[in-house]
Amino acid sequence: MDVGFIGLGAMGKAMARNLAVAGHAVRAWNRSGGAIEGVTMVDTPAQAFESDAVFTMLSDDAAIRSVVLAPGALDEARAGAVHIVASTISVAFASELVAAHEKAGVGFVSAPVLGRPDVAAKGELNVLAGGDPAAVERIRPLLEVIGGRIWDMGPHAPAANAAKIACNMMISMAIEAMAEAVVLTEANGLSRDRFFDLILGTLFGSRSYQVYSANIANGNYEPGFKAMLGLKDLRLASEVAADMGRALPMLAAVHGRMAEAVEAGLGDRDWSVMAELTIGASRPAPNQ
Incomplete structure (x- = not known):
């Protein structure tokens, strides 16, 4: 298949x-x-x-608007082409893209992915595919190259x-939960390594807890997903x-904490660095 x-x-x-390696x-x-x-x-x-299918993996709404919509790239699309937006974008902009593609006569699939660069390199991303079922089926062979599993999110692309x-x-909430747990356990003499060994072996063994507990335990925040993107x-x-019109208190808390991390100049570090703000804020001042 010709792929852009x-x-x-x-x-x-x-x-x-x-995709190239797959032929x-x-x-x-x-x-x-x-x-x-x-x-x-x-x-x-x-x-x-000028391809059968086109992937877009840009950072945000504004980037896609300036690169795809503003210069009229959709007008140059090959007949029958499907545009696959794999970026994390707003729900409102996804709805705008649906309308723009319908007007241009171009297929559209929202296919944001779960996974970090190392997972992408292995072709094991989780792909969340939403859009017209016929369009999704047409590009499914491509999604199977980049993804370990394709999750059907239904015909409404913004879903x-x-x-x-x-x-x-939810991942950011898990990071904050681990940070707050460290505050409680370290204050009572339990090391991070020992505590994380407990939670990973019992209640919280998912990949998010595995990856980010290691970052917190080692104090290593080399970026896999930058804090500025998390914000x-x-x-x-x-x-x-x-x-x-809904108030989501946990969301408000982690949004505020991630904003603090970025404002502190940590925007280029891994987003799990927000844990250090919670852990550090819990430590008594030297004169106490």
Whole structure:
């Protein structure tokens, strides 16, 4: 299949490489250039749309708007093409994209992914696919290359985006929960390693707890997912809650804590660095 790819950050680069290795003809555009073995680089996003299917893996709504909608790349799309947006975007913008693609006569699938760059490199992402069932089936072979499992989020594309935002919200809550647990246990002489061994072996053995407990235990916050992006996703979750007129107190708490981390100059560290603010704030001052 001819595949276009727009956005070659750590995640996009791994996904595009896997598609090329699987035998698809991949042409890619990236704002800052770059090169991937087996992938043809093109000069404009519109050229990427001269394909059977096009993936977009850009950072946010504004990036997609400026790269895809503003320059009219959809107008250059091949007849029958399907655009797959794998980025984490707002529910409102996903609805806007549905309308824009219908107007342009281009298929649209929301397919945000769960997983970090190392998971993307292995082709084991969890793909949350929402949109017209016929369009999803047409590009399913591509999703199976990048994903270990494809999750059907139904025919309403924005539902996939709501699910991705909710998942990221819950991961941030898990990070904060572990940080607060460390406050209680360390104050009573129990090491982080020993406590995390307990929770991973009993109640909380999921990948999120495994990955982020290791970061907190080792104080190693090399970015897998940057705090500034985590803050963006929590803002998106807060916007959905506000649009519904609902108060979500746990969301408000982690949104505030992530904002503190970014304001403290930690935006380029892994988003689990927010745990250090909670743990550090619990320590008594030296003169106490």
